[in-house]
Amino acid sequence: MNTQEIAYRLVELLKYGKFEEAQKELFDNEAISTEPASSKIPEVKGLDAILQKGEQFRSSVEAWHGITVSDPVISKKHFALGLKVDLTFKGQEKSEMDEIIIYAVKEGKITHEQFFY
Numbered sequence: 001m002n003t004q005e006i007a008y009r010l011v012e013l014l015k016y017g018k019f020e021e022a023q024k025e026l027f028d029n030e031a032i033s034t035e036p037a038s039s040k041i042p043e044v045k046g047l048d049a050i051l052q053k054g055e056q057f058r059s060s061v062e063a064w065h066g067i068t069v070s071d072p073v074i075s076k077k078h079f080a081l082g083l084k085v086d087l088t089f090k091g092q093e094k095s096e097m098d099e100i101i102i103y104a105v106k107e108g109k110i111t112h113e114q115f116f117y
Contacts, residue, residue, distance in 0.1 A: 001026075003105045007072035007079040010103070010110075014069045014083065019054055023047065028109035035115050063088040079103050 001009065006026055013022035024047075033050045034043045044053050070082035085097040097117065104112040 001108050003077060003079055004074050006105055006108070006110060007074050007081070007103070011069050011072055011081060014081075015067060017064060017067055019058070020051060023050055023054065026110050027113075028106070028111045031110055032112045033115075034113070036117065060089055061087050062090045062092075063094075065094065077105055079105070 010022055010026055013019075013025070027047050027050060029047045030045070031047055031050060032043065032045050033053060035041060041053055041056075044050055065086040065088070066084075067086075068082075068084040072079045072081045080100060080102045083097070083099045083101055086094070087097065088094045099115050099117040101116070102114045103110050
């Protein structure tokens with residue numbers, strides 16, 4: 001798949017909350033996931049570590065109320081999208097996550113994702 005195809009496939013999966021499926025299908029085995037430096041896990045390397053980070057996040061959620069994904073902005077080797085997730089973390093009040101995520105693509109796979117929030 002080229003960058004545009006990957007971007008639209010990711011958007012399709014994220015809209016339905018299929019985060020793990022998206023990672024398994026679209027991410028390179030050596031992909032890197034980068035969060036802001038102030039986060040609990042600022043960076044992980046490798047698909048297994050990304051999947052584990054996702055599982056830790058999902059297990060902290062008590063209820064999912066909605067997901068909104070923007071159309072991607074695409075260049076040859078990168079794309080970006082906006083992601084809003086309305087959710088309730090365990091033991092907390094309902095909240096909304098609002099992020100921009102930039103992805104790098106090489107040889108038909110996502111090799112890096114970086115979150116801004």
